[in-house]
Amino acid sequence: MKIGLKKVSEDVAENLYEQMPEQELFLRIRDDLLYSRTGIRMDEQVTKKDPEKFLEEVNQYIDRMYHISEEKKHRFDKYIEKYIFGFHVLTEIMEAKDITDIKVLAWNNVRIKQFGRRKATGICFWSKEDFRGFVEMIAVKNGINIGSLNAIQTFTDKNSSERFIYRFNISTGAVNSTGEPYLHVRKIPKDKLTMEELMDLQMFDEQMAAYVKKRITEGYMLISGSNGSGKTNFLNVFLDEIPEEESVLVVQENEELSSKTHPDMMFQHIAIRRGEGKIHYGLKELVINGLLTDIDHIIIGEIKGGEALYFLNAFLSGCLGMATIHSINAAGALDMLVTYAKWESDYSREELSKLLTCVKTVVHMEDFQVSQIVEVRGWDAEEKQIRLHTVYDRKEGIHKL
Numbered sequence: 205m206k207i208g209l210k211k212v213s214e215d216v217a218e219n220l221y222e223q224m225p226e227q228e229l230f231l232r233i234r235d236d237l238l239y240s241r242t243g244i245r246m247d248e249q250v251t252k253k254d255p256e257k258f259l260e261e262v263n264q265y266i267d268r269m270y271h272i273s274e275e276k277k278h279r280f281d282k283y284i285e286k287y288i289f290g291f292h293v294l295t296e297i298m299e300a301k302d303i304t305d306i307k308v309l310a311w312n313n314v315r316i317k318q319f320g321r322r323k324a325t326g327i328c329f330w331s332k333e334d335f336r337g338f339v340e341m342i343a344v345k346n347g348i349n350i351g352s353l354n355a356i357q358t359f360t361d362k363n364s365s366e367r368f369i370y371r372f373n374i375s376t377g378a379v380n381s382t383g384e385p386y387l388h389v390r391k392i393p394k395d396k397l398t399m400e401e402l403m404d405l406q407m408f409d410e411q412m413a414a415y416v417k418k419r420i421t422e423g424y425m426l427i428s429g430s431n432g433s434g435k436t437n438f439l440n441v442f443l444d445e446i447p448e449e450e451s452v453l454v455v456q457e458n459e460e461l462s463s464k465t466h467p468d469m470m471f472q473h474i475a476i477r478r479g480e481g482k483i484h485y486g487l488k489e490l491v492i493n494g495l496l497t498d499i500d501h502i503i504i505g506e507i508k509g510g511e512a513l514y515f516l517n518a519f520l521s522g523c524l525g526m527a528t529i530h531s532i533n534a535a536g537a538l539d540m541l542v543t544y545a546k547w548e549s550d551y552s553r554e555e556l557s558k559l560l561t562c563v564k565t566v567v568h569m570e571d572f573q574v575s576q577i578v579e580v581r582g583w584d585a586e587e588k589q590i591r592l593h594t595v596y597d598r599k600e601g602i603h604k605l
Contacts, residue, residue: 560580
């Protein structure tokens, strides 16, 4: 009798799951995987990169717990393989060469940036629950905890794609007014865009490239602009133009800058506290340490805090340097540098502004093109301000290069 009841129970369960709407069923099994109810470690599976073995283990679990048809199981396999080893509904745009940024503001609002221009995509996740689980899966795959103590996380994924490094920024419902997650992905090509490719995209021309190469060796250079304006691509390509006999340190928040040609270039990234961890090496600490390592050029991926002061001080030790910074125009970049340096010091704005004479060139980017180039011509003691000379302004038609 007990055997008969067990058989009836299994038949009812099999019929229940077989008749369940497919998306609901798939999300149920996905959650079993996501929350470790299956005994299968997601982070280990991603590291192993063995979809065949992974699906074999998943199917054994499905056979034990869900008793669904082979046809439905096959469709789940295709879904979960793309989900774990790809990026679900984002897979295609994650691999698209001409898309630099992906931002998910809601399960049904996925936006992209294609070389400086934001666009809607029409891509939707299945539901709010589907998107929430996807965000958690991204975190789990990268060994990141996004619990209430870690509601804002930024991290880099160098392994999921052969073509790109992905920089993820996740904020959860613990801090977002919508109560739902936000996800931003910055895509950095592993094979960075070449000088010729950037010129083909009309970021700059040959005359401008020659001018920038020369100015790199004459003093500090700032590359300014808004998010996604092309700053990092610009800086990345000109890293390789630093003379090979000179030593370089590159410090960055995420691993976006690279060189496969320069023989004496060190790369470091920050190590931030996560949860209750105590280890923290920010840009400031990396810059200070770099000054002890016999370098000629110091490069900061993006200045946005007190590291600005040590960037300026590095000039006093004989360094050259380049850095990116957020600003609405070239002149504003210098003001931002002073503001950030002020956070870390008791210097007056005037004293810090005098230090800015170490910056010789500011290149401002808009919409993946060089928009302005300004030269710093020293300190005007009478006017108590920096002397600026505009040598290029795309909108104003100035071209004195």
